Amino acid sequence: MNRRPPCAANASPLLEGRGIGKSFGGLAALAGVDVAVYPGDVVGLIGPNGSGKTTLFNCLTRLDGLDAGRIHFKGVDITDHQPFQVARMGMSRTFQNIRVYRKLTVIENMLLSRQWRGARWPGLLRPSRPEVTERADDLLEFVTLVEQRVDLAGSLSWGQQRLLEIGMALMSDPDLILLDEATSGVNPLLVDAIRDRIMTLNTTHGKTIVLIEHNIELVADLCSRVVVLDHGEKLADGEVGAVLDDPAVSEAYFGRRGLNG
Amino acid sequence: MLEIAQRQPIRWLRRSGLLVLLVVLALLPLLAARGDGDGMVNNSTLFSLTQMLMLVTLASNWNFVSGLTGYIDFGHVAFFGLGAYATGILMSKAGWPFLPTLAVGALSAGAAAVLIGRATMHLKGPYFSIAMLGTFAALREIARVARPLTGGGPGLTLPPYLNRPLFYYLALGQAVLVVALYRWVRRTEFGLMMLGIREDEPGAEMRGVNTIFVKTSAFGLAALSSGIVGGMWAYQNTFIDPDIVFLDSRTIDMAIASVLGGLGTIIGPVIGAGLLYWLRDVVWASFLQWHLIVQGLLLIGIMLVLPNGIIGLLGDRSGLDPRRIWARRRKR
Ligand SMILES: Nc1ncnc2c1ncn2[C@@H]1O[C@H](COP(=O)(O)OP(=O)(O)OP(=O)(O)O)[C@@H](O)[C@H]1O
């Protein structure tokens, strides 16, 4: 695989979370997790069901409030930011249980996800500018949804909706993209398309990507680094081969069964 | 392409139909003036048309917030009331002329909505609706208690001015302006953001939309317009008190008109308000004692048959079909 080499450890992280804690009632979904993502990385975030992966994304994008810890993005402390401010700084994401605007058209979904930084009243009181529409059309081509341009997003297949979400996440030209199970429930042909797109984004467009993924083959293929969560704690964090061979990881992930059956 | 070509005559028909309707509406008072009160169009028809036009505006305002952003406001008449009281107090106590009081009413209603919206628009679904119901009831009680200013329960009498055509033209002008404004806003990025909030608010927020700003601005704009209606209504009624101004059924009328015509469309509330008025006249004339029950049953029946309102029946979203708005493809 022609993957980018992982960044030197002494570069400063694009995104850094320290001691992130989040509980729901008595349940500690995250118990003091440290993560760092360096520019140019493709990081896989894995772990068994309910281990806190999605919750970590929700904390990083500031959708969920933290109980403990601080988060820095591009060197700025974003712990007390609103989600829209974080998005405008260049972090975008997709969702495990797809969040497209179902009753709006595909193109409207795209236009609505543009980079809103600097867009102010009364400048908003005009239709989308041509350059925004053009970017949306280019990205629809990238995610192979040109034909569906004026279909309602809710009428797309599950896999197409995943692709649309990726397109929407790219509209704002983000520096960091968080993908939450971008291939789950998607037919194998589209999985390949999504894998290709993720690869291109990193190698050609230099995007930094974190992906939650249950498909270990895909993680091994795409990622330079892997972080493993288990019961809200970080179990392992390191180079992809080393982490996947770690017996503690396969035990947490697959019970007694090893990674290779 | 063929499909668009076929739609051309429909659009032309709709446009010319609208034009004819506007011309007829604009000329009606002249007929009334010549009819000496007992022609087909007399002063009382004009009065009832004025009320209908005010409902068109109010329903459009209500729908702008509740239909486009999805925040169902059960207390919208609060902003109508602020406008009515601004005009009532300033004219009867301070001797102001009418028009400046409209500006004061509009601004206070708009500002109140932005402040109230900041506090209540984090609330989801029914909680927001109930909070607005509470806000409206609280304002009504304040109007009752603040007697030195508002005249309390006995109310305020405004300088009488019985110029029906004037009020008719004011109401018509406002209705046309407001509907045109909302139609335009709906097509802008701001309008798209409002729809995004309705469809998935946290999703919109995480994609960079400043949702609280969009919601409260839309709320403020709608309230501003409702404040103007309130001021006009107060002056043409020449009398206000807390119960006839802060009337809960007025909010319900706005909601019914919107839902009847087509919630979340621009022309829906207009059609709905017209239909509601017509329905009331007919039903009232034929079922004097039972008119509320018959009207209720009819409305339930209509909603069962037409869950998407009259606009849904026409199979088109009043020229607002997003497929058409955004269908212009980039030239290659
Ligand atoms: N909003 C919530 N309210 C209560 N509990 C929650 C909430 N969100 C997550 N949890 C709990 O927190 C824990 C972590 O959930 P999370 O969704 O982050 O897991 P995950 O690693 O993404 O799992 P999966 O692989 O199934 O998506 C789970 O036990 C879950 O039940």
Ligand SMILES: [Mg+2]
């Ligand atoms: Mg998850």
